[in-house]
Amino acid sequence: MGKLLAFIARLITGAQGHWQGCPPEALQRIYFANHQSHLDWVLIWASLPGELRSTTRPIAAKDYWTATPLKHWITREVFNAVYVNRTRTDDQDPLEPLQQALAAGDSLVIFPEGTRSNKGEPQAFKSGLYHLAEQFPGVQLVPAWISNVQRVMPKGEVVPVPILCTVTFGAPMHLQDGEDKRAFLERARAAVMALRPVGG
Amino acid sequence: MGFLRRMSTEHQIALLFVIVFGMLVLVTAAAILRSLRDITPEHRQRHERFKRDLRAVWIGMTTFWLAWVSGPLGATLLFGIFSFLALREYITLMHTRRSDHRSLIAAFFVVLPLQYALVGWRTFDLFSVFIPVYVFIAIPVISALAGDPERFLERNAKIQWGIMVCVFGLSHAPALLLLDFRGQEGRGAFLVFFLVIVTGVGQVVQEAMSRWLRRRPVARAISRSFSYRAWWCGSLAGALAGTALYWITPFKPWQAFCMAAIACTAGTLGELVTKALKKDAGVQYWGNQASVTGAVGLLDRIAPLAFAAPVFFHSVRWYFKLTP
Numbered sequence: 001m002g003k004l005l006a007f008i009a010r011l012i013t014g015a016q017g018h019w020q021g022c023p024p025e026a027l028q029r030i031y032f033a034n035h036q037s038h039l040d041w042v043l044i045w046a047s048l049p050g051e052l053r054s055t056t057r058p059i060a061a062k063d064y065w066t067a068t069p070l071k072h073w074i075t076r077e078v079f080n081a082v083y084v085n086r087t088r089t090d091d092q093d094p095l096e097p098l099q100q101a102l103a104a105g106d107s108l109v110i111f112p113e114g115t116r117s118n119k120g121e122p123q124a125f126k127s128g129l130y131h132l133a134e135q136f137p138g139v140q141l142v143p144a145w146i147s148n149v150q151r152v153m154p155k156g157e158v159v160p161v162p163i164l165c166t167v168t169f170g171a172p173m174h175l176q177d178g179e180d181k182r183a184f185l186e187r188a189r190a191a192v193m194a195l196r197p198v199g200g
Numbered sequence: 201m202g203f204l205r206r207m208s209t210e211h212q213i214a215l216l217f218v219i220v221f222g223m224l225v226l227v228t229a230a231a232i233l234r235s236l237r238d239i240t241p242e243h244r245q246r247h248e249r250f251k252r253d254l255r256a257v258w259i260g261m262t263t264f265w266l267a268w269v270s271g272p273l274g275a276t277l278l279f280g281i282f283s284f285l286a287l288r289e290y291i292t293l294m295h296t297r298r299s300d301h302r303s304l305i306a307a308f309f310v311v312l313p314l315q316y317a318l319v320g321w322r323t324f325d326l327f328s329v330f331i332p333v334y335v336f337i338a339i340p341v342i343s344a345l346a347g348d349p350e351r352f353l354e355r356n357a358k359i360q361w362g363i364m365v366c367v368f369g370l371s372h373a374p375a376l377l378l379l380d381f382r383g384q385e386g387r388g389a390f391l392v393f394f395l396v397i398v399t400g401v402g403q404v405v406q407e408a409m410s411r412w413l414r415r416r417p418v419a420r421a422i423s424r425s426f427s428y429r430a431w432w433c434g435s436l437a438g439a440l441a442g443t444a445l446y447w448i449t450p451f452k453p454w455q456a457f458c459m460a461a462i463a464c465t466a467g468t469l470g471e472l473v474t475k476a477l478k479k480d481a482g483v484q485y486w487g488n489q490a491s492v493t494g495a496v497g498l499l500d501r502i503a504p505l506a507f508a509a510p511v512f513f514h515s516v517r518w519y520f521k522l523t524p
Contacts, residue, residue: 162284
């Protein structure tokens with residue numbers, strides 16, 4: 001099923017991965033990228049080599065992605081998603097499921113903007129990436145830029161149009177000693193934006 | 201040549217493939233042997249380019265063979281997939297707007313399959329008017345219903361153009377394969393082969409002549425190598441190659457010359473148009489190199505065929521109507 005889905009994604013978007021800053025390796029990583037469409041995750045997933053797909057997991061909002069049996073099934077069985085609660089409760093840290101996944105050795109794909117943006121430039125990054133970087137210093141943080149995907153499926157449409165998309169992966173980065181939260185998040189956002197191809 | 205004529209059509213086509221693939225194997229073997237020797241960087245670059253072109257020829261010939269082996273359904277499907285990939289590449293390079301979404305879905309998932317279904321069913325009368333007549337009105341209607349007047353004409357023209365070249369033009373290649381002429385049943389493969397060889401020779405000779413003659417380019421901003429004299433030479437060479445191949449076609453030698461000239465002219469001029477298109481899209485080079493958008497250069501290779509195939513197809517049909 002996963003193979004079929006990856007094939008369809010490649011047929012429609014090409015899903016080409018350009019590994020500019022690092023080769024696709026079986027290291028524990030957190031990929032973070034700009035977020036423009038629901039397809040972003042599928043695109044990153046399909047552009048990874050087949051053997052990395054099963055250990056690289058997306059984050060899914062629990063209320064939305066478990067609402068219908070189909071959504072639940074596809075996020076659980078095919079993508080092996082990490083579910084998070086969008087509504088914050090006092091007694092639980094929203095990052096806890098992510099920490100568990102990282103502690104188990106899985107790689108994650110996160111979209112630090114939090115929501116989909118379509119203004120071209122990504123919005124300010126949320127602080128989750130910083131906390132994860134602080135708690136898991138051994139995990140590589142790989143920035144990625146996804147281009148063209150908003151043309152494949154604009155907000156509100158259900159059928160995707162075949163248009164070629166690329167995912168550009170940059171050089172891995174780490175939290176530097178004494179770097180504070182704002183500076184780190186700014187640096188991470190700049191790293192993602194630096195990967196934007198000219199004219200794309 | 202007497203024994204060749206006595207063979208069945210199937211056997212003749214099989215022989216054609218054996219000869220072509222045999223030649224390809226020889227050329228490839230020679231290329232591999234040459235690459236083993238020490239060569240200068242300049243030579244190496246030329247060799248790399250040659251290797252890429254050779255690979256393209258291999259892929260092209262294998263496709264052609266598959267199309268023939270797999271019969272009507274396979275040929276239609278195969279060229280349908282090529283059409284899909286070419287149109288995908290074309291649309292990627294055109295900056296479409298959000299409101300084009302429905303038109304694009306219609307182009308990819310309705311027009312393209314229908315056009316190839318018409319080829320597969322051999323309904324050639326509807327096939328040749330389906331896109332120029334019916335789709336021509338359907339696409340702007342869908343677009344108008346999306347309610348976005350911004351650059352309306354431009355956006356629709358781009359989509360129409362893409363459909364014409366990538367779907368309509370290219371679908372004539374399998375149509376040629378499936379078109380049965382009186383007394384010539386099952387010989388469509390020869391016509392496709394004739395078309396491909398003739399346009400190929402025309403292109404190669406034109407390219408070589410423009411380098412050798414170094415004439416002033418006609419349209420410098422579009423192509424630095426295109427000059428009328430080189431173009432004449434290319435077309436003439438293509439036409440002569442067609443004349444030499446007249447025995448695999450239903451034509452007499454002088455008719456083969458004319459048909460080849462027509463196909464070759466359409467192909468080489470189509471290539472010029474493709475270059476203009478590339479410049480307009482801001483891409484220097486589509487082939488072989490993954491560009492920003494990830495376009496891999498299929499459109500580049502297919503465009504001359506997509507321009508030459510309809511012209512050739514309709515010329516052939518017209519010819520057979522005249523000589524029942």
